[in-house]
Amino acid sequence: MKVILTILLLFIHSSVRAKDATTLNFIKLFIKNDGKPTHLIYGGLCWKKNVINSLVIEMSKIGVRTSASFKPLSKYQDHAIMYLTDLDCEQSNDVISYASEKELLQFTYRWLILVSSPELKEEKLPLLEDGPVLVDSDLVLAERVGDQFQMVEMHRPGINGTMIITPRGFYNGSLVDTRPNRELYKRRRNMMGHPIVMSNVIQDSNTTRYHLPREDRLQLQYDSITKACWAAANIGFDMLNATGRYIFSYRYGYKVNGQWSGMIADLYNNKADVGTNCVIFRDRFDVVTYTDLVAPMRMLFIYRQPPLAYVANVFYLPFSTRVWVTIAVCTAIATVTLFLASRWELALTKTTTQQQLDGGICDALLLTMSAVTQQGCYIEPRRAPGRMMLFVLFTALMALYAAYSANIVVLLQAPSDSIRSLPQLAGAKITLAANDVDYNHFVFNQSREPLHTAVRDRVFPENGKPRLYSLADGVERIRKGLFALHSVAEPVYRQIEATFLESEKCDISTVDYLVTFDSFTPVRKGSPYLELIRVVHKQIRESGIQSAIRKRYLVSKPHCTTKMSSFSSVGLMDMRPVLILMLYGVAVSVAIVIGEIVLHKL
Structure with missing residues (x-):
């Protein structure tokens, strides 16, 4: 009897060892077949300690780390985690319940669930069917039959959907993968x-x-x-x-x-x-x-670039600084030449009339300035040399005046390029407003930076009415100029295409207030x-x-199809430098008159 009992114990022990070795070999081949970095986490296993030790050793041989803790180590390792449990063990119920509660059955985690008893499979399968095993779940149920494993994938298209079971492959000493595609997306x-x-x-x-x-x-x-x-x-x-x-x-x-x-x-x-x-x-x-x-x-400030006369002195821009210096030098030379000619005429005639140069530098300068400004003068040379010099001076300055006038006409209608960034927009003397829609009541409070706060206070002044406009009214104000509207760009572009002239589309510019990525x-x-x-x-x-x-x-940003300028009237803002110069001249004239009166009284 003792011999028979010993033989039976040896047979049972060898059978258990063979069974454990088959399971471990299957797990190892399953992980190698996936071909992904893997960190194996096992739980709910009622295996013997030596079997679990063998599992750890076998995993280390193929470069797989193992752990018995379900606590996540780092979110950056989620793609490598694969969970292992055995439905033959009672603790597997707690593992599946914990996984459902902590959302461990979803992407990017992988699951390998073992089962060998058909009765336990029928008993515990509802745990999976009622759990969140959805389309992003990568869950494989491996059922052992003898020394073989049949693998199936389980998922539901939705919470209320029916569980879908698809073949994954089988193991009979070697692992056979029958998936039509390895990509989870293509299978789901x-x-x-x-x-x-x-x-x-x-x-x-x-x-x-x-x-x-x-x-x-x-x-x-x-x-x-x-x-x-x-x-x-x-x-x-x-x-x-x-x-x-x-x-x-x-x-x-x-x-x-x-x-x-x-x-x-x-x-x-x-x-x-x-x-x-x-x-x-x-x-x-x-x-x-x-x-x-x-x-x-994109939510942007959309506006037309302000006229060039609004940001620069257009009466200085037609010529470069070198040209202006050259004109001044030539004017000085002409003044000196006319002065010398007038002195020579006085030496020859010994007499002078009211309309003739009296040989003074002031008269010569007055005549030169009259030529520069294309105005006549009541005094003039009487001799041929002086008249020839005066003719050459007027002819040369006439060509210069024609070029200057032509450039002024263009510059008075040309847009500037002065506003290209949010700081420039915040400092520009134009009206800042917003489209009267829901999102503009929130986006201006997204940032507390001083620059954004300064822009927000101009749109939503503390002691005034918010500058909110309807889309049609706002786009019309953009067309008139010196107005920037904050809105989602696409509806504004559509309204611009419907209402703007082609020439008015050429100076449309945008500035991103939020400075964010695309939506x-x-x-x-x-x-x-x-x-x-x-x-x-x-x-x-x-x-x-x-x-x-x-x-x-959708409508994209309007493109400028023609550079042809349309007629535009010249306002006081365009003539501002000239008016300032006239005021300076009046002030100087009044000062001279007062000085002459004081000098006469003394």
Whole structure:
């Protein structure tokens, strides 16, 4: 009896060792087949200590670290973590419940769940079927039958969806992978018609609720960015075999009294999975993940460059400094020459008349200045040499005067290039205003920097009425000049294309107040559809569909098709340097008169 009992114990021990070795070899080949950096975390195992030690040793041989702690080490290692548990062990229930609670069944974690007892499989499978094993879950259930393993993948298209089980492969001494594609996205892109909800922001007109789902491209002046985003998202839903659902929100989403509002609130409260393109703000990163750019949406100050006469002395600009110095030198030489000629005439004639130069330097200077300004003078030389010099002087200055006048006409109608940055805009003497829409009541409070605060105080003065205008009124004021409107650029560009003359489009400029990145599509943080939406948006962009959607729905910045100048009247602002010079002349004249009177009395 003792011999028989010893033989039975040896047989059972060898069978257990063979069974454990098969399991360990399967786990090792499974990880090597994935070909990814792996950090194995095991839990809920009722294996013997020596078996677990063997697992650690086998993993170290293939460069895989192991751990029994489910506490995350670092978020930067999530892509390498693979969890291991055994449904044959009672502790596996706690492991699966903990994983469901801590969202460890989602992307980017991987799971390998072992089971060998059909009864335990039927008993514990509802734990997985009721858990959040969704389209982004990479969960493999390996059922042992003898010395073989049958592997299947499990996922549901949505919380209320039916569990989908697909073959993964099998192990019979060597591992055979039967996946059609290794990329998880390609294996999960068929959503079986499951609905995906998109939150669409409408701020311009309630007619968007009617036209957006029909994609009829009517009334594109209202919420065109939202319509373009919905068109692109709808194509993505078709690519995923998902059913597109939509809800509407009145704002993009900002914190009001510590609570999210608008579209961001819809994503945060799980009412929607994806949203309309929105600007990236730091506090939104806690709620959403940004995927791809669908429709460009930039909030800018849009304005016409102020006239050149508003920022510079156009009466000085026609000639360079060297030319002005040359004119002054030539005028001085002409004055001296006429003075010498007049002295020579007096020496010959010994007499003078009222209309003749009396040989003084003042008369010579007066005659030269009359020539420079193309004015006549009551005194003039009487002899041929003096008259020839005067003729040459008037002829030369006439050509100079013609060139000067031609340049002045152009410069009076030319725009400047004085405002190119936010500091220049803040210091410019133009009106700063904003489009009277919801987002402008929030974006001006996003920054507390002195420069941004100074601009905000000009749009929202503390002791005055906020400078808020409708789109049509604001664009009309832009056309008249010396006015900058802060708005999403696309609707302003559309209104400019409809109302501006071609010549008025040439000096349109923009300044970014927020200095942010382009707007991107937000997806609810932790959404199982994040990777699917991210990939289909990139495919839509790379195939050219996104570019076609932009051309169908959006208007880009107006281009200047002609440089031809239109007639524009000259106002007092254009003549400011001349008026200032006249005032200086009057002041000097009055001073001279007073001096002459005082001198006469004395």
